Amino acid sequence: MSQTAKLELEGKTFEFPVIVGTEGEKGVDVRDLRARTGYITYDEAYGNTGSCQSRITFIDGEQGILRYRGYPIEELAEGSTFVQIAYLLIFGKLPTEPERQRFSDLLTDYQMIHEDMKFHFEGFPSGSHPMAMLSAMINAAGCFIPEVMNRYEPAIFERQAARLISQVRTLAAYAYRKSRGLPAIYPKRKYRYTQNFLHMMFSEPDEDYHLDPAVVDALDLIFLLHADHEQNCSTSTVRMVASSRANLFASAAAGVCALWGPLHGGANQAVIEMLEEIQIQGDDGSRFLERVKQRDGHAKLMGFGHRVYKNFDPRARIIKKACDVMLDKMGIHDPLLDIAKKLEETALNDPYFVERKLYPNVDFYSGIILKAIGIPSEMFTVIFAIGRMPGWIANYKEVIESSDSRIYRPRQIYQGEIQRPYVPIEER
Ligand code: SDX
Numbered sequence: 001m002s003q004t005a006k007l008e009l010e011g012k013t014f015e016f017p018v019i020v021g022t023e024g025e026k027g028v029d030v031r032d033l034r035a036r037t038g039y040i041t042y043d044e045a046y047g048n049t050g051s052c053q054s055r056i057t058f059i060d061g062e063q064g065i066l067r068y069r070g071y072p073i074e075e076l077a078e079g080s081t082f083v084q085i086a087y088l089l090i091f092g093k094l095p096t097e098p099e100r101q102r103f104s105d106l107l108t109d110y111q112m113i114h115e116d117m118k119f120h121f122e123g124f125p126s127g128s129h130p131m132a133m134l135s136a137m138i139n140a141a142g143c144f145i146p147e148v149m150n151r152y153e154p155a156i157f158e159r160q161a162a163r164l165i166s167q168v169r170t171l172a173a174y175a176y177r178k179s180r181g182l183p184a185i186y187p188k189r190k191y192r193y194t195q196n197f198l199h200m201m202f203s204e205p206d207e208d209y210h211l212d213p214a215v216v217d218a219l220d221l222i223f224l225l226h227a228d229h230e231q232n233c234s235t236s237t238v239r240m241v242a243s244s245r246a247n248l249f250a251s252a253a254a255g256v257c258a259l260w261g262p263l264h265g266g267a268n269q270a271v272i273e274m275l276e277e278i279q280i281q282g283d284d285g286s287r288f289l290e291r292v293k294q295r296d297g298h299a300k301l302m303g304f305g306h307r308v309y310k311n312f313d314p315r316a317r318i319i320k321k322a323c324d325v326m327l328d329k330m331g332i333h334d335p336l337l338d339i340a341k342k343l344e345e346t347a348l349n350d351p352y353f354v355e356r357k358l359y360p361n362v363d364f365y366s367g368i369i370l371k372a373i374g375i376p377s378e379m380f381t382v383i384f385a386i387g388r389m390p391g392w393i394a395n396y397k398e399v400i401e402s403s404d405s406r407i408y409r410p411r412q413i414y415q416g417e418i419q420r421p422y423v424p425i426e427e428r
Pocket of ligand 1: 228231232233264265267299300302303304305306307358362363
């Protein structure tokens with residue numbers, strides 16, 4: 001017999017159905033609460049509110065579990081590639097070799113952006129943050145693809161998704177080159193996804209960048225681990241914009257803006273800046289942690305804590321291991337890694353962090369790898385956006401294809417002035 005929830009309001013009892021997910025998550029279905037009771041629920045920042053039912057990603061924050069379409073992140077990280085994961089998230093299944101090849105060919109076919117896009121880049125002042133450029137240029141790129149502005153059509157969605165996944169990489173690299181006053185490097189058909197990104201970032205007009213397999217694998221893993229993460233701030237933003245039936249590129253551009261915040265995707269840049277500050281102060285981290293505990297200003301242990309994970313973020317474990325392997329292979333000793341490990345060790349044994357269930361999240365170690373590759377910290381969140389693009393596209397598709405999807409329009413509890421008469425300016 002299906003479970004229900006009872007609510008007592010003003011002497012009346014109301015029953016609401018309980019929705020149970022395939023992994024046992026339970027939610028009280030309050031979709032007709034206001035119609036039946038005149039009440040709404042209140043849940044600032046949505047910590048207890050399910051905005052949708054989704055089939056894409058599952059997280060168990062207490063157990064530290066993350067699965068893309070049912071596959072554990074640890075197994076995908078071990079045996080798959082970013083492009084295969086992109087296909088999995090968007091189309092719901094791991095591609096066969098012919099499907100992988102076809103999708104990979106689409107990514108290659110759509111890797112170039114319209115030549116006139118370069119005029120848009122010229123418009124940005126030097127020193128513009130790459131995330132500002134990325135969001136603007138995704139919308140601009142959509143203007144050169146008339147079918148993007150059309151209503152959603154399943155038949156062309158695959159190529160729209162391929163365009164966006166492929167071109168976000170090109171736009172990101174161009175933004176980096178522009179910010180450094182360097183000539184744009186065009187993609188090459190012979191390179192696979194992540195190789196081509198590194199080529200466009202670091203090659204010179206007269207010499208291709210040396211593609212060290214350890215570097216390519218480490219960056220591909222970073223993209224893969226960032227590919228989706230259920231209803232995080234930026235993905236919820238993409239779904240919000242999708243719910244108004246805006247086009248895919250507009251939704252993704254909005255996702256980039258949400259991701260930029262230092263509490264979200266901007267944390268990877270903030271972690272490196274935090275570690276560098278600790279290093280400059282000649283601190284081994286202990287003085288900084290005291291400042292955090294004393295709530296000195298806005299000092300936070302960036303890269304720690306998570307709304308959902310109240311245990312280890314499984315991605316942090318994987319990235320930490322990849323960090324050690326890659327730095328060892330490259331013969332790099334980065335003192336920031338020592339500081340990060342010391343911070344982690346100290347925090348994991350400090351009641352302040354333990355009581356608040358604060359563990360390293362995906363952003364704590366990722367910057368160390370990106371820094372070792374030579375990617376500047378202002379590009380770290382752009383790397384996150386490239387990785388998250390398939391997840392945004394999968395969520396966009398889920399909203400648009402859902403038969404009962406309505407425009408997202410939360411309610412509020414009004415706490416402002418009650419009605420008062422207008423006062424003409426001469427009487428104020
Ligand atoms: C990402 O949602 C996702 O899935 C996001 C993400 C994804 O893949 O999309 O996983 C990517 O955004 C990871 C998070 C990256 N952000 C950071 O590393 C920034 C530092 N972290 C915090 O700002 C914070 O932990 C959040 C934003 C991640 C989560 O914030 P919550 O859930 O709103 O938690 P909270 O602010 O209510 O904190 C609870 C307590 C508070 O203390 P009290 O007031 O109860 O005494 O923990 C404290 C907070 O002050 N706290 C921290 C802390 N994070 C929380 N104290 C010090 N350092 C921190 N990092």
